[in-house]
Amino acid sequence: MSDLKRTPLYPVYAEFGAKTIDFGGWDLPVQFSSITQEHEAVRTKAGLFDVSHMGEVEVKGTGALTYLQKLVTNDVAKLTDGMAQYAAMCYPDGGIVDDLIVYKLADEHYLLVINAGNINKDFAWMQENLTDHVELTNISSQLALLAIQGPSAEKILQTLTDTPLQEIGFFHFKENVTVAGVTCLVSRSGYTGEDGFELYVESDNAITLWNILLEAGKESGLLPCGLGARDTLRFEAKLPLYGQELSKDITPIEAGIGFAVKTDKEIPCIGHEVLQEQKANGAPRKLVGIEMIDRGIPRSHYPVYLGEKLIGEVTTGTQSPTLKKNIGLALLKKEHTAIGTEVEVEIRGKRLRAQIIPTPFYKRGK
Structure with missing residues (x-):
């Protein structure tokens, strides 16, 4: 018997050819058809992901806003009902507890969406x-x-709901949207670099909605997608992943999500002093893009050198399905991060040449 956790959609995975893996204690699909095929579908048509392993925490009460201002790096006071916001929670030393999305449902009522592997922590x-x-x-x-x-x-x-979806802007949402008879909270953000929607539903309705969506999207080329394509898509768009670009040993400024850190808000967040100093004067490390010059694929934790000097390591790397190039994200000492700098990545005991290039690697419409 597997002791891995399973989402409400697990019973239908096999019908769609899912190959599952242990992902942070969850039995989740890495792919249904192939990572490349699913990646391509999302870039050109559409893909459907089961993201039910993510965690949700309700925050209610007259002290909710004050509490969230202390807890997260972004300025929650700027939210109005129906708006969402990307943020991080930090330790006093500026290291990241987790990254998350804050939804404002009403005054004194918020929903936090957190990473699956971090729910208990x-x-x-x-x-x-x-x-x-x-x-x-x-x-x-x-x-x-x-x-x-x-x-x-x-x-x-849109074929499944009367709610005008164009009225839901980026990082906005609507509650009580009926999609094919199922009541959902529908938000518009995404983790792929493409346009798209998230549908929060009661667990019992997940399989019904999954099947209806796939049937409705069949003619448009909608494919069920797994974690493999989710990772290559988010990587090309330079969207960070906890455990790789983000961790207790990396600050939001180093990770390139300083836009979600507001150091001038009335109630300072945990880690404020470190974050304020780094935002004003720069962090000791910087997340950059690299492209291999020599043949080889950079992978997580591979060391990066400049001459004989160890200057950092790769956080994520792969052969980009969109660009057909071997590229990576690397966290390097900031003094060695100029675009065009030639570095070396140690791959299986050999140092192979790479070059620092601009990010994101992929941007929609370009």
Whole structure:
């Protein structure tokens, strides 16, 4: 018997040819057809992802805003009902507890969406830093989450709902949207570099919605997609992954998500002093893009050298399905991060040449 956790959609994986792996304690599909085919579908048509392993925490109460301002790096006071915001939670030394999305449902009522492998750790951190007049509830097991991503996502989803989807802007959402008879919270953000929507539904409705979406999108080329394509898509768009670009040993400024750190808000977040100093004067390390000159694929944790000097390591690397190049993200000492700098990546005991290049590697419409 497997002791891996499973999402409400696990029973239908086999029908669609899923190959599953252990991902942070979850039994999840790495691919359904092939990573390349699924990646291409999202870039050109649409893909459907089961993201139900993600965690959801409700934050309620008269002290909710004050609490969240202390807890996360972004300025939650700027949210109005129906808006979402990307942020991080940090330790006092500036290292990252997790990255997350904050949804404002109403005054005194927020939903935090956190990473699957961090649910227990995050919730413990939230409780440890709890302030007065706030109620926290971990509702992760009650919800399933489907993501439809790609240029055809809106067209496909619109056939199943009367809600005008064009009215949902980027990082906005609507509650109580009926999609093929299923009530959903529908948001528009995504983790692929493409347009798309997230559908939060009660767990019992996940399989019904999954099947209806795939049937509705069949003619438009909608494919079920796994973690493999999710990773290559987010990597090309330079969207960070916890455990690779983000960790307790990396600050948001080093990781390139300084846009989600607001050091001038009225209530400073945990880690404020370190983040303020790095935002003003620069961090000691910087996340950059590299492209291999010699033949070889850079992988996570491969060392990067300049001459005989170790200057950092690769956080994520692969052969880009879109660009057909061997590229990577690397966290390097900031004094060696100029575009065009030639470095060496140690791959299986050999140092191979690479060059620092601009990021993101892929941008929609370009």
